Amino acid sequence: VARKLANYLRLGEAELGILDRMVATARERYFPARADILREGERPRVMRFMLAGWAHRYKQLPDGRRQTVGYFLPGDVCDLHIPMMSGMDHSLASLTPTVLVEVEHHEFEQLLKSNSRLEKAFWWEGLVNLAIQREWTLNLGQRAAFERLAHLFCELYTRLECVGLASKNLFEFPLTQADLAEATGISAVHVNRTLRELREQNLTKFIGKTLVLQDIERLKSVAAFDARYLHLGHVGERADDE
Amino acid sequence: VARKLANYLRLGEAELGILDRMVATARERYFPARADILREGERPRVMRFMLAGWAHRYKQLPDGRRQTVGYFLPGDVCDLHIPMMSGMDHSLASLTPTVLVEVEHHEFEQLLKSNSRLEKAFWWEGLVNLAIQREWTLNLGQRAAFERLAHLFCELYTRLECVGLASKNLFEFPLTQADLAEATGISAVHVNRTLRELREQNLTKFIGKTLVLQDIERLKSVAAFDARYLHLGHVGERADDE
DNA sequence: CGAGAAGTTGAAGCGTGTCAAATGCAGTGG
DNA sequence: CCACTGCATTTGACACGCTTCAACTTCTCG
Numbered sequence: 001v002a003r004k005l006a007n008y009l010r011l012g013e014a015e016l017g018i019l020d021r022m023v024a025t026a027r028e029r030y031f032p033a034r035a036d037i038l039r040e041g042e043r044p045r046v047m048r049f050m051l052a053g054w055a056h057r058y059k060q061l062p063d064g065r066r067q068t069v070g071y072f073l074p075g076d077v078c079d080l081h082i083p084m085m086s087g088m089d090h091s092l093a094s095l096t097p098t099v100l101v102e103v104e105h106h107e108f109e110q111l112l113k114s115n116s117r118l119e120k121a122f123w124w125e126g127l128v129n130l131a132i133q134r135e136w137t138l139n140l141g142q143r144a145a146f147e148r149l150a151h152l153f154c155e156l157y158t159r160l161e162c163v164g165l166a167s168k169n170l171f172e173f174p175l176t177q178a179d180l181a182e183a184t185g186i187s188a189v190h191v192n193r194t195l196r197e198l199r200e201q202n203l204t205k206f207i208g209k210t211l212v213l214q215d216i217e218r219l220k221s222v223a224a225f226d227a228r229y230l231h232l233g234h235v236g237e238r239a240d241d242e
Numbered sequence: 243v244a245r246k247l248a249n250y251l252r253l254g255e256a257e258l259g260i261l262d263r264m265v266a267t268a269r270e271r272y273f274p275a276r277a278d279i280l281r282e283g284e285r286p287r288v289m290r291f292m293l294a295g296w297a298h299r300y301k302q303l304p305d306g307r308r309q310t311v312g313y314f315l316p317g318d319v320c321d322l323h324i325p326m327m328s329g330m331d332h333s334l335a336s337l338t339p340t341v342l343v344e345v346e347h348h349e350f351e352q353l354l355k356s357n358s359r360l361e362k363a364f365w366w367e368g369l370v371n372l373a374i375q376r377e378w379t380l381n382l383g384q385r386a387a388f389e390r391l392a393h394l395f396c397e398l399y400t401r402l403e404c405v406g407l408a409s410k411n412l413f414e415f416p417l418t419q420a421d422l423a424e425a426t427g428i429s430a431v432h433v434n435r436t437l438r439e440l441r442e443q444n445l446t447k448f449i450g451k452t453l454v455l456q457d458i459e460r461l462k463s464v465a466a467f468d469a470r471y472l473h474l475g476h477v478g479e480r481a482d483d484e
Numbered sequence: 485c486g487a488g489a490a491g492t493t494g495a496a497g498c499g500t501g502t503c504a505a506a507t508g509c510a511g512t513g514g
Numbered sequence: 515c516c517a518c519t520g521c522a523t524t525t526g527a528c529a530c531g532c533t534t535c536a537a538c539t540t541c542t543c544g
């Protein structure tokens with residue numbers, strides 16, 4: 001799974017080798033389920049890469065309301081940025097048991113300086129994160145509960161498929177309904193009702209902890225899911241115009 | 243206004259000079275109010291900087307629902323990224339008459355390569371955009387209509403203050419209620435009612451096209467506005483830890 | 485002065501939230 | 515192996531924030 005790192009960007013064998021080496025030499029960290037990885041206000045000195053497990057980024061209001069602002073799946077970069085910033089404006093926490101590796105910030109900087117294709121790839125990664133965040137804004141702002149959940153499922157499926165963790169319209173789904181509530185901005189009770197609705201319409205169903213997208217085309221259609229915002233499918237295609 | 247570009251980052255006189263020169267030599271573009279600047283799907287070849295006016299980034303659903311995912315104010319960079327990407331996943335449009343300058347993408351790349359403090363500053367700028375987008379996600383996901391508008395006003399005031407376009411708790415406010423509706427994900431009618439509520443509570447009021455934040459402390463408090471996510475206030479402070 | 489856009493208000497309905505209670509399910513210790 | 519416990523899921527009833535529709539008023543600007 002390690003080498004899927006920035007795999008969904010466009011890289012050659014050489015760059016993949018460099019990444020592999022970086023991951024191999026980096027320190028591995030293990031977190032149990034539901035553990036804080038990084039809390040608001042802290043100033044981490046390292047960069048982190050997800051190897052296994054699910055985690056999420058969340059923000060909190062003074063009165064306790066919480067909003068998940070994004071998920072981390074295997075292969076994702078956790079904090080492409082934070083080492084520079086004045087302090088975390090949000091928190092990171094694992095959802096399942098999680099494996100990640102830590103790379104010193106300046107070591108990573110060196111690596112970027114030494115290879116411009118890698119540098120571009122990580123820029124790209126950052127931009128995709130931005131694009132995802134915009135799509136979430138649209139999701140929360142304009143879509144109804146039913147569409148929101150459908151859209152989230154489509155996104156997760158697509159992203160997991162990319163790293164080989166989803167195929168045949170199904171995948172391991174470790175989130176609780178309360179988790180989904182936090183991510184979609186609807187109440188846990190209503191998430192439940194909406195899932196029933198999805199089930200009754202033969203769009204999705206759960207078999208144990210596996211989520212099955214029974215009719216993925218119709219699901220994408222009701223969710224108005226357009227995978228372009230994930231900016232995938234350019235593996236091997238070079239981003240050079242100059 | 244031009245030199246306020248990345249002013250709210252931490253730069254020395256030398257870098258400001260470079261930016262000034264870049265802006266001075268770049269091509270100026272003028273847009274009337276409510277004009278498309280860049281549409282979904284296009285692949286721009288230039289970078290743009292806002293000199294004057296307000297614009298917004300928006301995404302659209304197939305059935306026409308629209309969501310503003312961010313505002314551009316004077317001094318902001320419009321597309322720090324897009325020249326790399328495979329195609330716009332959203333659109334840009336002016337809200338007021340707008341002045342911006344265009345810089346060739348590779349010219350900009352040269353500039354970044356030649357000055358590492360500038361490079362860092364623009365990285366920072368990108369990260370702040372990400373942080374803002376996350377805050378919007380929180381805003382739409384967890385805050386009620388009343389809080390959402392309050393929060394948006396706080397953000398706009400803070401950002402405008404930074405570039406000298408707001409002070410003494412008031413500023414020029416060119417948006418219509420329909421614009422606010424698009425940004426906050428509530429209906430235009432309800433925006434109207436919510437503004438009335440804000441007025442009745444002596445929190446904000448309009449005098450013509452000027453928005454007055456009558457009790458900014460209480461406004462921040464009801465909005466749970468915490469300016470840290472904008473990562474300002476570090477002018478002059480260097481971002482070097484290594 | 486006229487016309488279109490923006491703002492305002494009322495009434496009715498629906499999508500979600502909240503509260504509360506019941507059920508199912510997995511892990512723990514006796 | 516069976517209570518026991520705690521957590522996730524499920525369901526019902528009711529309340530409320532917000533949307534929708536429609537009409538009216540007020541601004542803005544040619």
